[in-house]
Amino acid sequence: MKDIKNITKNQIFWPITALLLVLLFNLFFTPGFFKVEVKDGHLFGSIIDIINRGSPLMLLSIGMTLVIATGGTDISVGSVIAISAAVAASLVGGEMIFVEGVQEYVTLVPMPIAILATLVVAVLLGLWNGTLIAKLGIQPIIATMILMVAGRGIAQLITAGQIITIYYKPYFFFGGGYLLGLPFAIFIVGIVLLIIMLLIKKTALGLFIQASGCNASASKYTGIYVDRIKLIVYTLSGLCAGIAGVLISSNIKSADANNAGLFIELDAILAVAMGGNSMTGGKFSIPASIVGALVIQSITTTIYSIGVPPEITLVVKAVVVIMICLLQSEEFRKLFANTSWLQRRNTLENKISN
Amino acid sequence: SKPASAPAPAADAATQTAETKPEEAKPEEAKPAEAKQLVVGYSQLGAESEWRTACTNSVKGEAETRGIDLKFSDAQQKQENQIKAIRSFIAQKVDVIGVSPVVESGWETVFKEVKDAGIPLVLVDRKADVPEDLYVCFLGSDFKEEGKRAAEEMATLLNGKGNIVELQGTVGSSAAVERLDGFKEVIEAKYPDIKIIKSQTGDFTRAKGKEVMEAFLKSDGKNIQGLYAHNDDMAIGAIQAIEEYGLKPGEDIKIVSVDAVKGAFEAMIAGKLNVTVECNPLLGPQFFDVCESIVAGQPVEKYIPSEEGIYRQETAAADLPSRQY
Amino acid sequence: MKGENILLTMKNICKYFTGVKALINVDFTLRQGEIHALMGENGAGKSTLIKVLTGVEKLDEGEIQLLGEKVQPKSTHEAQGIGISTVYQEVNLCSNLSVAENIFIGREPMKFGKIAWKEMHKRAKMALEKLDVAIDVTQTLDSYSVAIQQMVAIARAVDVDAKVLILDEPTSSLDKKEVEKLFSIMTKLKKEGIGIIFVTHFLDQVYAVCDRITVLRNGEFVGEYQTKELPKVKLVAKMIGKDYEELNAAIKGDEHKENKKDFTQEVFLEAKGLGKKTEIEPYDVTIYKGEVLGLAGLLGSGRTEMARLLFGAVKPDEGEMYIEGTKKNIITPLQAIKSEIAYCPENRKADGIIPDLSVRENIILALQSKRGWMKYIKRSEQEKIADDYINLLSIKTPSAEKMVKELSGGNQQKVILARWLLTQPKLLILDEPTRGIDIGTKTEIQKLVIEFANQGMSVIFISSELDEMLRTCSRMVVLRDRVKIAELTEDELETNVIMNTIAGGN
Amino acid sequence: MKTKFQTKFIPIFITFLLLMGLLAFGSLKYTGFFSLQNFFNLLIDNAFLLITAVGMTFVLITGGIDISIGAVIALVCMLSANLLQKGWNAFVVMVLMLVVGAVFGTGMGIFITKFKMQPFIVTLAGMFLARGLCYVVSIDTIIIDNPVYVAISQSRINIGTGFVSWSVVIALIVLAAAFYVLHFSKFGRRIYAIGGNEQSARLMGLPVDQTKILVYTLNGCCSALAGIVFSFYMLSGYGLHTVGLEMDAIAAAVIGGTLLTGGVGYVLGTLLGVLTQGSIQTLIMFEGTLSSWWTKIAVAALLCLFILIQRVFTLVKTKKAKPI
């Protein structure tokens, strides 16, 4: 009895429940949703699609969780994706080259350098956000809005308003390749997750982030440099967005300055919230946010798979989001538990456990 | 068959016009009387795609070659911004106003203001739902016609029989609505054996096109014989999805799309795309021809269609070098 | 006990939090025109009882009657509606609003459908003048110190027309003069027939104004007594639950003068001309190793500001600081911490606790930032530290993993003390460290401070309780109007000397 | 009194000066910029933004956020266009739209307060829902040709050598009403208290939940009114109207000195914020040579510059500067 209660207390319990519910729905209403087959030596199916498609969102939600934990938000991630995709694509090369009638795969600069440069750009963008917020004390939403608006312009500037198609084959591996039968993108997510989790669990960074988000003034008195912490999280968020930009451009083999990552900041914030994290900062759980991201991607894929007419897609999404959030709301659950045996059991349990 | 003018790079055009002051007007062609430089305001709806960028470049480039003082405003896809831009053109007392409206409706008030100010107005590329006396002429393509042509092409490819899926443009955009209407009209009227089994928006983007196509393939897979995409970008995205699924785009699934951008030609050369219906963005020369006629007091047609073709796989390799966008 | 006199009864009140039984079958009766003290150790359940009564927390079992009618307020709003006005333990005001608004919000005077601002300011001024507080009521609340804020909260509660007035530790950062003013107002209200519930840890205050005492221990009802009939020692015995003899010693300790006299002449810190415009005039101060230096002064005299400058919490405009002879530039708390200085701030809600973090995390935080973020203290070590300090300061919590915001006020204060003791500083600055701490623990803390000082640690002690300062300090600096006016050595440390210096008479 | 003015209103005063500077710059640089009508155009073109930004200011002061407003405006346009086409009476439609806005706002308010859900998420779902409902009504644009709407839309109120539209009048009335509510009514002061510290406000006995719900209701009404004004402006309903408007509204409020953490905000500041954004836009239009991407970069750069200068001046002038 007590174990069950403890499990439901765990932050990640409700996001996972939501994910299972969405998948359960598919089990009944989407034929072949769970079919996974092996094609060309790798796994193939809707589930794999969700993981693959959801990877950029999962990456973003990692950075976004940290930012939100300090009590801020970063709405520039979509633009950072556009910029990094544009940088990567223009460095890796956007021209189809034929040598004696055969298509050649050449890059403008060696791929590792191109990717490194892209990530450096992303980190710089994150630092820019962090500086405005931490050093100059500008409100996060407005500070990142500057980059959100300008960023897309910068990305278009880099691509001169064109969609840069990428022809260099090895680059496609990041977002489209497979390793051990699984999409390579998920390994990137895994590595980033691992590194950040290590940073957070094995150093005091996680504790400091939580403290800063919870009570900045008290944190300052304990000797935490709150502004440095902020600088770090916005930089990390920029980096995550940069990696997501590489994944996206690699997956669709092009950089579309206009549309890459458009409105994805909303999904990223939604993922964090679906993970049960507080939007006002403080305690956080990155794995829960990742599950949140998976929930969102599953909903999207489900909507496509069951053929919801495009006119009502958004309405469906709204209803599902609200339902999942209600599920997480303790007050709402109480409404149902009220007057029933559950409540009586709860008080009883309290008495017993005391 | 294309109007042969080479648009200069946009950035150059921008800086040059900024420096061109009205008094240092060009030594001039065969303009009557005093060399008064023509001032044209152009409200572009945005830069949402390569196609649109090509259109912008064409207008800007042409203005530069002709020495016209172009006031260019980009509305970032917002009608409010276009209305504001038009008002600012009135304030700046331009000679002609060109508008590519982002939506069809809601223009009456501001167009009336333009008329009251005595400035002729030309609609470019997209129509507006206003009484005919509010604008001088409309120059552009017919989305519905494009949809119809795409349907005919699709029917030929499938021999009048098969299941097709559709990738729509942004919900509610006039290009999406009309390309859908035109296509449906022809299919329903003439080809009862062709069925549209799934239809979903791909927002005119590669990423969404790919994502939606993946989901279509997972649910309907081998049942799909044809794909109609409202623009080339979505088709290119979908092609990747089809390849990853293990089918051959262009063979197992016939693909028809609209726009005829460079990428589409590359795909056709590779045999992955069957047909693209052109929607010509290079409207600059035609537009300024019209402007100059109006200022010179010559009569102009109410509807000036842009010149458009259909490109198929067979001729793609030959056509590619001449594509400008 | 005449029936018609009874104002409020609470019967068999139970309140459970997960893992804690905060109240078990508590009874409480309040009569018209009485001041009723609610006593108990930290975490005994006093605040919880008040919260249940005023609808902040939902009661699990029991019944509340007001004037014979059963009531069940679901929010403070409803409680106010039925005539219960409350000052909660922590300052619960809106720092973004002006002082006047804080007093009148929810019941602003209106004129022609508009808030009559002038009228409101006038009345706010009057309300505060009754408490002898003369401040600009149009300024926002956050420009005043905690003590002033506490006075504003009292002014608000007192100004409301209420049948029941509840004061949960209103006096914790007030000094004698303010307390006396408050008492005179309480007595006046009592004469008007209002029932007052008064929570405090100062026994003297209880005996000064209260008619009755209800004692709680560990969430259980111990008993209700007439003040006259319950001697101090017995009261403490009821609160602590220990027997008589043991206690005598404790109380003695409480009254015993323990101040520390012997310290070396080795200087730990020397400040020269340290000051910041509008906060505090430049001052010189020398702190010796192993001494307990008191800062005395009236409300807003600048004691806190002085301490904040030493800790680098604010950046000084001018002046220099030497630590153990070398010049140090301390402009951030971390630099101070690294120079072995610790500062326990006075406003525990705003500057002290990190509410959503656990007790364990709150305790180790300062030590962690001293060590740097790379050298993370191992989980097992953290747990050990936390348990040690929970025992040392007898923090009442079911486990070290409980969120600190769920602790009682006094226990939160102990957690913060633990945080700073843990850094083992060479200079410990304590700004009202015993705020809201019960007498048992208070003597413990005083002993601890002196013990540390004996081991060579310097302490700066700021307290609004002069007795406490006299008991612990070996030297005193007196401030008035944000200027350092005097330094008193040990032989001058007597109540009347200090009072004279503070007040400005020579 | 005087000292109080100086510290509290310095940010707004600086904003005002900067706005004047912006306008002066435009007047010197571009012919036709300095005219009464051009200034009126600023109001005409941004009337709907002002109305909804005022509503947003209320929400932000409570410490909440509403990102559904753009979608609600689109929905109102769509619904009114639809109903007007069916021949409904124009005034009935307007009233009905206000009710729709109020219901929408109240609904979100209830979710936020009663179920303790985060405002961002609830209003995000609200945004999806409102946008989605637009498409349910029609995916096409619907033209409004109702004579009343057309008449209101085209009528001009002459002032001096220029003219304004009815929308401007409505917006200014809303602004005045909001100013009154915020500074001279109990309800308004409760909003500030809640934003300052919600828990304290609750403990001071203020009806917090009720107030918050009412704020979201009011905001819903403002969005609906903005939607009505926007239908005058556009004379059409369209599912893609006012995408991303919420960001403009938030930015306007923030430029005007509102803190997203709650408790601080002024509707007059919001007016300045709206005018600032409008001026930046107008400047760029008068420049008339920028490509799409340079337009974006220029808008952001001007905004950034504006905020930075505002910030630096405020830091210099007031010791305890609040974050912008």
Ligand SMILES: Nc1ncnc2c1ncn2[C@@H]1O[C@H](COP(=O)(O)OP(=O)(O)OP(=O)(O)O)[C@@H](O)[C@H]1O
């Ligand atoms: N929200 C809560 N959740 C869990 N436990 C709580 C909560 N609030 C109070 N408690 C527990 O209830 C008990 C009683 O706390 P309460 O605040 O009533 O003590 P108190 O008598 O006011 O003490 P103090 O003198 O320190 O203020 C404590 O053990 C505390 O940890």
Ligand SMILES: Nc1ncnc2c1ncn2[C@@H]1O[C@H](COP(=O)(O)OP(=O)(O)OP(=O)(O)O)[C@@H](O)[C@H]1O
């Ligand atoms: N009566 C007052 N009038 C005006 N300002 C005051 C008053 N009391 C306090 N302040 C303000 O509060 C600030 C804080 O004072 P500070 O906290 O240093 O005083 P303190 O001696 O620690 O007193 P306290 O016992 O209130 O903590 C002062 O800088 C001053 O601006």
Ligand SMILES: [Mg+2]
């Ligand atoms: Mg208490």
Ligand SMILES: [Mg+2]
């Ligand atoms: Mg103090």
